[in-house]
Amino acid sequence: MTAAPALELWGVRKEFGGQVAVDGVDLEVPEGSFFALLGPSGCGKTTTLRMVAGLEQPTAGAVSIGGRDVTGTPAHRRPVNTVFQSYALFPHLSVLQNVEFGLRRQRVPDARARALAGLQTVRLAHLADRRPAQLSGGQQQRIALARAIVNNPSVLLLDEPLGALDLALRRAMQLELKRIQAEAGLTFVHVTHDQEEAMTMADTVAVMNAGRIEQLGPPAELYELPRTPFVATFLGRSNLVAGTVVEGSGGVLGVEVAGARLQVPADRSAVSDGPVLLGVRPEKVRLSAQGEPPPSGSNVLGPGTVTDVSFTGVSTAYQVDLGALGVHEVFAQNTTGAPTSRPGDTVHLAWDVDFTFGLVPDAAAAS
Amino acid sequence: MSLTMALVSPAQGADGGASEEVAARRRGRTGVGLLLPGAIYLVAFFAVPVLALLATSLYAPVPGGDVGQYLPALRWENYAAALGKFWPELLRSFWFALLATVAALVVGYPVAYVIAVRARGHRLLQGVLLVLVVAPFFTSFILRTIAWKQVLADDAFVVASLRWLHVLPDDGRLTATAFAVVAGLAYNFLPFMILPVYASLERLDVRMIEAGGDLYAGPFTTFRTVTLPLSMPGVVSGTLLTFIPAAGDYVSASLLGNPTTTTMIGQVIDSRFFRVLDYPTAAALSVVLMVVIALLVTAYVRRTGTEDLL
Numbered sequence: 059m060t061a062a063p064a065l066e067l068w069g070v071r072k073e074f075g076g077q078v079a080v081d082g083v084d085l086e087v088p089e090g091s092f093f094a095l096l097g098p099s100g101c102g103k104t105t106t107l108r109m110v111a112g113l114e115q116p117t118a119g120a121v122s123i124g125g126r127d128v129t130g131t132p133a134h135r136r137p138v139n140t141v142f143q144s145y146a147l148f149p150h151l152s153v154l155q156n157v158e159f160g161l162r163r164q165r166v167p168d169a170r171a172r173a174l175a176g177l178q179t180v181r182l183a184h185l186a187d188r189r190p191a192q193l194s195g196g197q198q199q200r201i202a203l204a205r206a207i208v209n210n211p212s213v214l215l216l217d218e219p220l221g222a223l224d225l226a227l228r229r230a231m232q233l234e235l236k237r238i239q240a241e242a243g244l245t246f247v248h249v250t251h252d253q254e255e256a257m258t259m260a261d262t263v264a265v266m267n268a269g270r271i272e273q274l275g276p277p278a279e280l281y282e283l284p285r286t287p288f289v290a291t292f293l294g295r296s297n298l299v300a301g302t303v304v305e306g307s308g309g310v311l312g313v314e315v316a317g318a319r320l321q322v323p324a325d326r327s328a329v330s331d332g333p334v335l336l337g338v339r340p341e342k343v344r345l346s347a348q349g350e351p352p353p354s355g356s357n358v359l360g361p362g363t364v365t366d367v368s369f370t371g372v373s374t375a376y377q378v379d380l381g382a383l384g385v386h387e388v389f390a391q392n393t394t395g396a397p398t399s400r401p402g403d404t405v406h407l408a409w410d411v412d413f414t415f416g417l418v419p420d421a422a423a424a425s
Numbered sequence: 426m427s428l429t430m431a432l433v434s435p436a437q438g439a440d441g442g443a444s445e446e447v448a449a450r451r452r453g454r455t456g457v458g459l460l461l462p463g464a465i466y467l468v469a470f471f472a473v474p475v476l477a478l479l480a481t482s483l484y485a486p487v488p489g490g491d492v493g494q495y496l497p498a499l500r501w502e503n504y505a506a507a508l509g510k511f512w513p514e515l516l517r518s519f520w521f522a523l524l525a526t527v528a529a530l531v532v533g534y535p536v537a538y539v540i541a542v543r544a545r546g547h548r549l550l551q552g553v554l555l556v557l558v559v560a561p562f563f564t565s566f567i568l569r570t571i572a573w574k575q576v577l578a579d580d581a582f583v584v585a586s587l588r589w590l591h592v593l594p595d596d597g598r599l600t601a602t603a604f605a606v607v608a609g610l611a612y613n614f615l616p617f618m619i620l621p622v623y624a625s626l627e628r629l630d631v632r633m634i635e636a637g638g639d640l641y642a643g644p645f646t647t648f649r650t651v652t653l654p655l656s657m658p659g660v661v662s663g664t665l666l667t668f669i670p671a672a673g674d675y676v677s678a679s680l681l682g683n684p685t686t687t688t689m690i691g692q693v694i695d696s697r698f699f700r701v702l703d704y705p706t707a708a709a710l711s712v713v714l715m716v717v718i719a720l721l722v723t724a725y726v727r728r729t730g731t732e733d734l735l
Contacts, residue, residue, distance in 0.1 A: 113635050133638035134647075146636040150654045159650075160640035205640070 062125025064089045064245035065110060065213045070119035072105050079105045081269035082119070087213070087247060087262070092239050094248045094260030098292065102269040103249045104143075107215050110247065112136045124212045134163075139206035140215040144222070145198045147190035153177070153201050154186040160209040176208035177201075179238060196227045203235070207242055214239075216248040220255065232259055253293050257281070265289050285328055287335055287417050296337040297386040297407075299359070300419055303331045311416065316382055320357040320414065327416025335417040340387040342413040345376060345398065345405045352408045359383065360406030364399050378405060482708035493702030500705065507709040511693050515713065518690040519721075521603070522672035525610035526618075529667045530660065532611070533618035537659070538652075540619075541626035542634075558619050570609055570680045577605050577681070601683035609677035617666035625659025626652075661729050669718055690714055 065087040072080040080102040087093045095103040108114040110121055112133030120129045128136050139160065147156050157176050161169035177183040180200035190198055199219060206214055219235075220228045236259055239246050250256050256263045257277035264274040265288070272286045284290035290298065301315035311327055313320045313334055320336055327334060338357070345364075352358045359380060366377040369392075376388040376399060386407060390398070399405055485498035508515070540554045561569060576583055577599040587593040599605050633655060637647030653660075675691030682688065690710060697707035 111639055113638070132643075133635070134641050134643050138639075140636075140639045142632055142636060144630075144632060146630065146632040148633060148636070148651060148655075150657075159637075159642075163641035163646060209640070 062089075062122075063087055064091070064124060065093075065247065066122040067106070067110070068120045068122070070106065070109060070116045070121060072102070072109060072114060073117045078269050080109070080116075083266075083269075083271055085264065085271070085274075087245060090243055090245055091262055092236070092246045092248065092260045094250060094256035094263045095266055096250055096253055096256040096263050096293070097266035099251055101266045103251075103266045104217055106266070107140075107217055107247065107249045110213065111138055111140050111215055113140075137212040138215055139209050139211040140217060141199075141202045141206050141219045143218045145190075145202040147198055147201055147205070149190055151189075152186065153182070153188050153190065153193070156190065156201060157205045157208055159205065164209070172208055173204075176204040179207065179241070180204045180234075195222055196231065199223060199231060200234070203238065207238065207244060210242075211244065213245045213247055216246060218250055219248070220250075220252075228255070235259060257293070263293075265293060267292070281339070282413075283326060283415055284337070285417065287337075287420055290337050290415070290417060295340055295387060297340060297343065298335050298337045298417070299383050300333065300335055303327075303329065303334050306330060310411070313416070315359070318359060320359070321411045322414040322416045323412060326412075326414065328418050329416055333419050335419040337415050337417060338409050338413050340375070341373070341389040341391075343386070343388045343407050343409045345378070345388055345390065346408050347399070348404050348406075350406075352406065355411055356408045357411055357414055358406050358408045359386075361404050362386070362407065364401050364403045364405055367399065367401055378407060380407070478708050478711055481704050482712050484705045484708075493704070495704055503705040503709045504713070507706045508713065510706075511690065511710060514688050514690045514693050515710070515717075517688070518672050518714075519717070521607050521610060521678075521687075521689060522668050522674075524607045525614065525671045526664050526668040528607065528611035529615050529618040530664060533615055533663065534622055534660070537619045537622035537626055541623045542629065542631065545627075545631070555623070558616050558623075561616065566613060567676060567680075570613065570676050573605070573609050573612065574600065574680055577608070600681070601687070603682070603687050605681040606678050606687045606689070609681045610671045610674060611667075613674075613677060614667040614671055617670075618663040621662040621666065622656060622659040625656045629655055657729060661726065665722060665725075669722070672718060673714060 063086045065085065067083050067085040070080055070083045071078070083102075083106055095106060097103045105114060109116050110123075112128070112131060112135075116129065120127055122128065123137060148159065151159070154170070154173055154177065157173040158169050161172055166172060174183060174186065177186055180203055182197060182200055182204070185193060185197065185201075190201065193201065199222075203219070216235075220231050223231060232255060235246075235248075248256070248260060261276060262274065263277050263280055265272045265280065267288045273280055273284065273289045280289060281294055284293065284296065287298065290296040299315050299320075301313040301320065303311050304314045304319075305312040306324060309324045311322050311324050311330065311334075313322060313336055315336065322334075322336055324330065336357075346352055346358075348361065360378075362378040362380040362383075364376055365379045365385065366375075368375045371392070373389045373391050376390065378386050378388060380386055388407065480497060481495075482503055483497075483499050483501065484495035484503075485500040487494040487496050536554075536558070540551055540558075544550045544554060575581060578584070579598050579600060584593065584597070584599055587599075588595055588597065593599075629652065633651050634647055637651040638644075642650060673691050675689060675695050678687055678689040678692050694707045694710050694714075697703045697710065
């Protein structure tokens, strides 16, 4: 027998005065996982989180925590805690009193000792008597985290918790959050618009757009095999070209793209005939100079003109103008020590068929 | 300030330090200049009258003189005599003021909460409600108290309804009772309670309330442990702005009370000064009222931990 998932959502929908914020979300978050809800601002991810916390009531659908339906349960009776985006620490209480707050409300007998232990987890026990206003942003963030985790919630909700921190601190806190999640063994649901943050920290990422979950899976899977044009462009970058499936045999689809013939493995394509959007990640693409024979098993596009070369240290980013097919990006590892092409060079783009993915074209991403 | 100087002075050297000093002196002079008009005003119209009042409270009657003729003296027994005679009115004033303050808080806090928190984001509604709160100021204080006299009259609807509900006995009345005086005080000072409480609730971040709920505090516990403490500065200033003038008020008691069981110290001071011409007693009672209020306020502010208001 398997334990009930820490969190389940069934067809959760939320409207605000006729505006649909969340449009039928189904989710299942396993116990002990680090789950990220990733999406642009306004995609409904925070509203979804607030419905789990009980701070908003869904217009339709159900929320279940640890196998118990909590849809109508008010926030203070749900076994979840939130790390708010602005931390929402109580300014009139000391750091220790803030951390103790939830334990006291639940009448936990050794509230003070547990709160101190929580402060030790975030390595801020020495600040127990300070007021939140006397702390830096990063310290406040950790106090907010301690205040939530000491309650040992079934699900810990994090609403863009690192949004207000500067880059260096954000990187440090990402590692800290992962460490704490692993040590405490809690289920984390993390809302963020930062795809790198989601991919670094979470073991499962759900990409949300316009109130719906577009795709859900481990970060590497989402990255290597995006299933929608939105995921392909929001999570990392993609080169996309529109084409038509013209043949399908032996598990490989043949696609005609502006006179050229490209291939995509059938199991990596969301469509098996008709219009298709083919994509590949920029670091999978190689530049081949005029006349150089492409390796076998490759898709080739071109010729095109290199319009920009940016050296970024570990890699070099090339912009290649393919005329009617638009401008494409190529990231090349700096293994040879110098860029291999210059602006103005005529090149072909080549990549392994196995890295190609096929998507259902939609109006927004085709442009 | 000291931080800025520490950061700046090593780079600027001795020169920078000197100009800093000149600038500081100039700022000092500007500060004194800005304070001067207010200081002159306070000395002329507050400090001098208070000293005159203190002196008057120690005057002695002119031997064999007319009523109202006094000589400067140091007659400390004026205080003992005044307190010995009027301590019931003094105590009653503080008691009534306390009741009125509590009533104004109980009525005013929810009003302030609704305007500041529930109506947040609805600017028009907030504006209309705030105008309604201050609307009574468009009419004179005395007129409003006279109107209350009508409202609480024996043949008016309030008494009739209360009799019908058996809250009041059939011959019960409200005019000329302590209830009427306290109700009048509470009514007259209600805006002074609502506005400061509103101002502090208006700054309350609603995420604090959400955080309370998220941390297992029900609505009432969240109010008690989060909302109320965070609005304490407003509650303290509101209760002070109600209690202090209510303790010295004599309009409500004169118009809504009776001559025996509702007399407040303000009425006594008024009649001692202007009718009996017993200036020393009136002055002594005024001094006592001021001192007691000052002591009560200090103790209260200390107790509630809102010293920064003073």
